[in-house]
Amino acid sequence: MQLKKLAAVLFAAGVIAPGAAFATDGYFQPGYSVKSVGMGGVGIALPQDALAAAANPAGMALIGNRVDLGLTLFKPNRDANIGGTDFSGNGQSDFLIPEAGYNRMLNPRMSVGLTIYGNGGMNSGYNTIMASGTGLANGAGVDLQQLFISPSFAWKVTPTQTIGVALNLVHESFRANGLDNFKAYSANGNAMTGNGHDSGDGVGVRIGWIGRVAPGLSIGATYQPKTHISRLSQYAGLFANGGNMDIPGNYGIGMAWTPNQKLTLAADIERIQYSGVASVGDTSTTFGMIPLGSSNGPGFGWKDITVEKLGVAYQLNAALTLRAGYNHCDEPVNNADVFFNTISPGVVTDHLTLGATYALSSSIEVSADYVHAFKKSVTGTMTRSGGFGEVLSMSEDSLGVSVGYRF
Numbered sequence: 001m002q003l004k005k006l007a008a009v010l011f012a013a014g015v016i017a018p019g020a021a022f023a024t025d026g027y028f029q030p031g032y033s034v035k036s037v038g039m040g041g042v043g044i045a046l047p048q049d050a051l052a053a054a055a056n057p058a059g060m061a062l063i064g065n066r067v068d069l070g071l072t073l074f075k076p077n078r079d080a081n082i083g084g085t086d087f088s089g090n091g092q093s094d095f096l097i098p099e100a101g102y103n104r105m106l107n108p109r110m111s112v113g114l115t116i117y118g119n120g121g122m123n124s125g126y127n128t129i130m131a132s133g134t135g136l137a138n139g140a141g142v143d144l145q146q147l148f149i150s151p152s153f154a155w156k157v158t159p160t161q162t163i164g165v166a167l168n169l170v171h172e173s174f175r176a177n178g179l180d181n182f183k184a185y186s187a188n189g190n191a192m193t194g195n196g197h198d199s200g201d202g203v204g205v206r207i208g209w210i211g212r213v214a215p216g217l218s219i220g221a222t223y224q225p226k227t228h229i230s231r232l233s234q235y236a237g238l239f240a241n242g243g244n245m246d247i248p249g250n251y252g253i254g255m256a257w258t259p260n261q262k263l264t265l266a267a268d269i270e271r272i273q274y275s276g277v278a279s280v281g282d283t284s285t286t287f288g289m290i291p292l293g294s295s296n297g298p299g300f301g302w303k304d305i306t307v308e309k310l311g312v313a314y315q316l317n318a319a320l321t322l323r324a325g326y327n328h329c330d331e332p333v334n335n336a337d338v339f340f341n342t343i344s345p346g347v348v349t350d351h352l353t354l355g356a357t358y359a360l361s362s363s364i365e366v367s368a369d370y371v372h373a374f375k376k377s378v379t380g381t382m383t384r385s386g387g388f389g390e391v392l393s394m395s396e397d398s399l400g401v402s403v404g405y406r407f
Contacts, residue, residue, distance in 0.1 A: 024348065035048040038355015044220040044254025044268045050068045054166075067404070071402070074396070074397075077395045080390060089343075097118055100115075101113065123144070138178065141177055148168050168206060170227055173197050173199045174199070174245060178194075179193035185287065193238065217258075218256045222253075241279070249276055266309075267308075302333060308327070309327050326351065336380075355369035378392050
């Protein structure tokens with residue numbers, strides 16, 4: 001079955017949902033399960049459920065037989081202040097983001113699993129921005145969605161050393177509106193805006209390792225090279241290299257320490273290589289000199305970022321576990337590229353997270369998380385607004401719930 005057809009089946013079944021587009025660590029998620037997000041997104045050395053393969057596939061051999069289903073309500077707030085006037089980018093303000101995972105132990109040392117999640121995305125819509133004088137039309141904005149379907153295999157090679165691999169089957173969808181006044185600056189003006197959702201597919205891989213280096217102390221590492229996505233032909237005149245929108249490579253290390261049966265402390269450091277994707281990393285300062293959509297054409301000017309995640313979990317009693325965390329990332333948007341990022345405002349850098357799990361029985365548990373991304377603003381030094389400056393701002397809130405079943 002083609003990946004597009006598989007994605008359509010999952011949409012129809014409600015396993016994934018359209019509109020699940022958002023921005024946190026750039027446009028990557030802060031974490032890939034309700035439990036992980038409640039601890040700031042840690043997961044490289046601390047697998048907690050069948051979404052573990054999204055952070056480190058080695059963790060799947062350490063969680064046992066289980067199924068996990070989750071849903072997050074995500075509410076971003078996007079704003080562009082141009083020449084002293086605020087323009088809201090909240091054409092759509094609420095998004096539902098689902099997740100699902102399945103893991104089965106083949107024997108006490110090996111597991112196979114399937115993890116389905118949104119890697120990340122971006123959404124904006126400015127209903128009144130024509131009055132800004134920038135050339136953006138009312139309704140200007142984008143919608144980027146990335147679905148990962150990841151079968152995995154993990155092997156506990158020794159009692160203390162575990163390795164894993166996940167095959168990432170990726171379906172990407174993109175739409176842009178309201179950019180008609182910039183067609184003259186494109187290598188293909190008919191393929192840059194207002195063409196509905198276009199999609200591309202790709203296949204990638206994530207590998208990982210987790211080692212127990214001392215009683216109660218584990219260290220993990222993970223790596224995902226850049227995932228090549230088939231070109232978005234309907235937007236070949238917008239994205240550099242004729243519609244190329246690959247998924248950046250990323251890697252990280254993590255640690256988890258359980259000093260006693262109740263307390264767990266964890267930390268991850270992740271590096272996301274946005275500059276390795278031309279449409280994301282190329283500077284927009286070449287706009288007007290190099291056509292949009294051409295080789296090395298203007299992009300959003302995002303730089304590589306480092307993400308730091310800290311989390312704590314405390315088992316209050318046999319049924320209830322409480323979590324908290326903090327997630328900080330570098331600012332991906334350069335000041336000179338603020339105008340281009342009006343439609344892709346992934347500028348938040350600091351997240352506070354809370355979470356909890358309540359065990360209904362020995363096999364069924366319910367988890368929840370809450371995330372607040374503090375408002376962050378970036379001031380532009382280059383705009384097309386008659387010399388006016390631009391301040392791009394964003395904040396976010398999300399609330400997630402999940403159900404886990406051990407078997």
